[in-house]
Amino acid sequence: MPKSFNVNKYLRKDKMPHIWCPGCGNGMVMSAFLRAVDGLRLDPDRVVVVSGIGCSSRISGYMDFNTLHTTHGRPLAFATGIKLANPSLEVVVITGDGDATAIGGNHFLHSCRRNINITMVIINNNIYGMTGGQYSPLTPKGESASTAPYGNIEPEMDICAVAEAAGATYVARGITYQPVVMEDLILQGIENNGFSLVEVISQCPIYYGRMNKKGDAIDMLKWQKENTVSQKAASNMPPAAVKGKIITGILSTQYRPEFVEEYESIKKVAQGVKYDERRAEM
């Protein structure tokens, strides 16, 4: 992290204080994202941040870029329109686990499949915070939520595995306990020419933490430290030692053609073939 970094130049300071609860991880993700933008020397005029609905999605209002706070679950669909209509913009979606994987699950799959050059950061706090602590697809089985008072019977989803299977060309998982690593994971995601997913495991001490006796924010960060292992370290550990741990770092990369570039090439095909000739061939 360069010493000269000044977070203030990217913030809409007049919109402070933010709405987030004490101990929430959203600010840590915002800070890491801004350091990544700074590290890449991106022109703020060309950066578009799109968010959905929920606590974490309020992030778009606090940062001085082109910002769009959309409807629940739909930020990727809005972002797809923006990126296709103006490919020169750097489009980033930042949203929460409920928005991205429940109501927005379909858009998530198809954005990965298209491999459109958008970077998505999912802040995973395992809960719907804005509405007061209901279980999400990323709430671990057996945990409690206001709508799972006897324990959640739904198994959680491994969103990184889903992203890789669906075709995302860069998939990484960070934790708020490691902000510098998180910054680097986001930075590399933005650099990837294709769809990048960065899942950040975050803490919600007020709802998820309190309902599941996880302690305060510091306890929850300590839990992250004890229950995660980096991809690099895991590759040198016996499988038994890795079992049950959450793997962090860059989980997968693959090369596939980028969607907007594919469309630009099909445009040329379209412009070179006369309508009547094509009809005649059919």
Next chain:
Amino acid sequence: MKSSRKLMQGNEACAEGALKAGVKFFAGYPITPSTEIAETLAEKLPRAGGVFIQMEDEIASMAAVIGASLTGVKSMTATSGPGFSLKQENIGFAVMTEIPCVVVNVQRLGPSTGGPTLPAQGDVMQARWGTHGEHAMIALCPASVEEAYYLTIMAFNYSERFRTPVVLLLDETIGHLRESVDLKKYEDTRIINRPVPWEAPGQYLPYKAEGDEPPPMASLGEGYRFHVTGLVHDESGFPVAGNHAAIDRLLTRLSNKIIKRQEEITLYKEFMTENAQYLVIAYGATARSAYGAVELARKEGYRVGLLHMQTLWPFPEKLVRQKTLGKKTVLVPEMNLGQYAREIKKTVADQTQVVTLSQVDGRIFHPSRIVAFLRGEAKYAQVL
């Protein structure tokens, strides 16, 4: 000289009208009976330097259209009943954030899957009130292939002029109808583009309006770095949940910018209304039947005329009051159970009688039903 006449389908004419208006982005999802609009634009938009994308669902296509419009390009989607239902939330987002776009709904018989290829006009109220919350809407409704072309251009013009989503309400009959058309006369149709800010980026307030005029709209990436949210917001664009005066200003202006300009937005035609005792008010495919019926009935000596509405919303109160004044009876044939007739009744109850001639059997409205009413032989006519 080569004739400029062409045989064209209503859905094709809609796509051609969009191209004429300068559409550069289409996102859609396959659905009968609107698919030909997507198919035509999938072929023609990339040739015109634009973008076509088939999204994963109807909701996503509405969202993508709004996103694209924010970059400064004219954008459109097309669907039918079930898809129109799914799009409603994001249509509300476009209303609230004042993002121009055109939403084509080629009506089928509903509710639910209903009759995908059966004609109906059951979405008239959905076009007006489909999304939640207090708002105004603009909805246009063509009755011919030529009108599908012209009203698509006008839908874009109004959406850009008023910074609002505009619904183009075709029905299955018009969408799939093929007619010989000469579109040359529309070559010089005025094309309207959204108002853009003149202020330097530092001074721009994205929702600062003069009176109830729509505010100028900057595009993403031009240096304005503004915020767009579906939450209630003030002139700066940022949420203002606690500022009730600002909320009131916003919601009132969103309605007034359209309702107060109903005369600018109202498009209509009149047919044989001179000395008419009876006035038929019709729109879409039903208006076609009404033209025939009025002609037949005049031959039989009935003094009947037609007010053919091309703009359904905002409801043209002033026009309807003026045109129905002194009429013995106003007849409203519709392929629904009286959705627009009741709106007319609300407006003219003090000055004339309104009769609804409704039909929901999935067949087009036959002109003989209107003539039968005049002869006093009508079944299913209801005085409202």
